[in-house]
Amino acid sequence: MEKIHILYFTNWLYPRFSGPYASSSLDHEPLRGGEILMGYECVSIDTTDECVTATASFSKEGKLLTRKIQSKILIGADGAGSMVRKLVGIDLKGEKDLQKLVSVHFWSKDLGRYLLNERPGMLFFIFNTEVIGVLVAHDLTQGEFVLQIPFYPPQQNLEDFSAEICKKLILKLVGQELSDIDVIDIKPWVMHAEVADRFVCGNNQIMLCGDAAHRFPPAGGFGMNTGIQDAHNLAWKIASLLNGVAPTSILATYETERKPIAVFNTALSVQNFRAAMAVPATLGLDPTVANSVHQVINKGFGYILPSGMQKAILDGIFSIGRSQLSEFILNENNPLGSSRLAKLRHIFEEGKSLQLQFPAEDLGFRYLEGALVPDGDDVVPAPELPTGRRRDYVPCADPGSRLPHMNVKVLSNFPSEETISTLDLVSENKVEFLLIIAPMEESYNLAQAAFKVAEEYKVSTKVCILWPADTVTRVQPGSKAKLAPWKNYIDVIEVKRSLDSSSWWSTCQMTEQGAILVRPDEHIAWRSKSRAVGDLYSKMKIVFSTVLGFESMNS
Incomplete structure (x- = not known):
């Protein structure tokens, strides 16, 4: 049995180990501090008062093998679909299935050069009569992008988003000739807004961190910021325990401090996401209507129709919806189009669309209880409700x-x-x-x-x-x-x-x-x-x- 101080299970199935050299009774190389093992997956977790035993599966020479590793602490930092969270039986609470999307990771230096010269930016919401999507520029200089496209299974499936089809969708979205599109990866995903019931369990031996503990809509950067804050909060407490400075009870304050912040940021990210959706809704492309239509086809009368007919109906309805973006409707001479454009200007002028800066939340969050001593006269304020609007850091x-x-x-x-x-x-x-x-x-x-x-x-x-x-x-x-x-x-x-x-x-x-x-x-x-x-x-x-x-x- 291999023994270490800390075992981290991270996303992409790469566990990381921290601690001193540990001998192994199995036919494996001994573990060393800071080691990363590729392709390992946590399949079971057992705890005693002294340690956590994780069983990890991996493939070697075509054979599926397992390996037991003992640690004082196990950290589940293995993403939104956390296997650690599932194995220890921690539930998530919040809003599920806000939106299904397909993520397309691609490279195009042509697109990067065009945007740098003509429309520099990081985030682009693109709506036209042929396709809708959100383009995220990861690196304009190198031409690295991720495109998010609404996804409506089972009428749509991944075969509808092959590399060639995605290239055509990118060209329709961008409206420019690009000769160097290189699609790297295509993955479906589901947007949720949920927080784990517990961040700490198993006698303060097992902790969830980052997306494993909370998953947000990608609206405002709360997922990354909140995850980094989790690690920042947890690191010194673990070090204090391992250095003999603090008892195990200090780890319980990780949940006490971080869970209220995660709950608040979840609500704020949902508000920000819905604020972003106010733009297409104003243009006649209300995502809630699209999702309701999809539900009717899935669970209503459409359920009895052949799958091909269901897809045709869905595509037809969405095509009619996108036609709201045609120049025939969306112009100042058309009363309907003029009204929609006026409402759109009002949204932007009032700052009621997607917000990207939240200094009060990113820098000004406060722990009300935990590893701290409140002021003697400190009246704990009632939980502040998120407004969705920018607030300055004080x-x-x-x-x-x-x-x-x-x-x-x-x-x-x-x-x-x-x-x-x-x-x-x-x-x-x-x-x-x-x-x-x-x-x-x-x-x-x-x-x-x-x-x-x-x-x-x-x-x-x-x-x-x-x-x-x-x-x-x-x-x-x-x-x-x-x-x-x-x-x-x-x-x-x-x-x-x-x-x-x-x-x-x-x-x-x-x-x-x-x-x-x-x-x-x-x-x-x-x-x-x-x-x-x-x-x-x-x-x-x-x-x-x-x-x-x-x-x-x-x-």
Whole structure:
């Protein structure tokens, strides 16, 4: 039996292993840390209090073989159709079958050059009397594209989307002569908006990450952003557990923190998708009508008709629908066309179509509970409902929020000091907490207490003394004296964009008497708004024990 620290099952059937060298009792090469095995599929999962045993199948010399691998943690990052999720019996909740599509991956440098010169862009919704599709430009310079085409099985099947047929569809959509279309792949897929019931199971040993935990409509980039955020949230918690810094209960906070964000982003992506569909609906091509017609043919009177006749009826109805885009109808002299064009202009002018930027959601999401300490007077707000409209990101230092950005200059005794972001103060290569304070006597005392508690918990902690703009120019010997014998600290000074720019503490909506403890994932674990007084050691011990999950074990 092979033993490792972490086993990841990712999409494309490539599991990845992390951990030390492990000997094998089977006739296979031993596993090593960071190894990727191609063509393996998870077929069963068993758990005990000590470990997870995954059985993976693979093909070798024409034979189907299996391999058992033991790990402390198993991560299902194996996509929307996650086999890990299915094997552990986690259900999805939400809206199914929003739309069926065929994805066509192709190359054409001719198309890339045309778009770069005439219509540069990344996303193109194309509607004409012959075909409808969404063209995504992955690389205009190299000419790499993915085309999404509505798909209506069983009347349509993949044979209706052969490489040659797809080339013709691309030419009809683009309206340009292209001599170098190279179709790489053609795959059907179904758009869902669902979130897993659980992100963590099996005694905090099995976790779902990315599309395995949530699947969204591709409207706004929420799938990738939310998946990356999942990994960012989970990485430092796993590292803390494996390094002996935190108990297994810290992994339960992954679901506590990430699931509400996934639920919110699912609703927002659905709203954004439906906003995008308002454009064809205004033009007389309402996708909900098309889907209803398809349902009637599948389950209504059309079900008794021969398949060929069903296809002919569906094609005929869709052809009539696309005729709404003809110049005969869609022009200013036609009352119907003029009305539709006016409504279309209103949609764009009001910003009610597809939105591609969501800074408040991408940067401003906040964890309300989990590996953090809420403010003592913090009233947990009611869950905010997504509006589907762009909202600006407003920095703040509420527990669970992302650390705000500000340019700061590292103070040193050399002529040229380095200017970095406050986000760069968080270590990127180890599990380390960051305590940000102002150069005040009480705050230095708080930092001393934090260092003592962190040493007891064996967790690395760095202190940042953040000086107001234009107050000092070199390293301040006072910090060294006030923090001795601890040496893991850094002096930085604010770099303001202009004279009227907000100070650091104003940006955080705090005063300089406060302090901010930042987690390794750049989210705020705890803050103090007021001057540090009282038993600071006991205060910091409660903070670290709560964030690391020890307090939950004792409660």
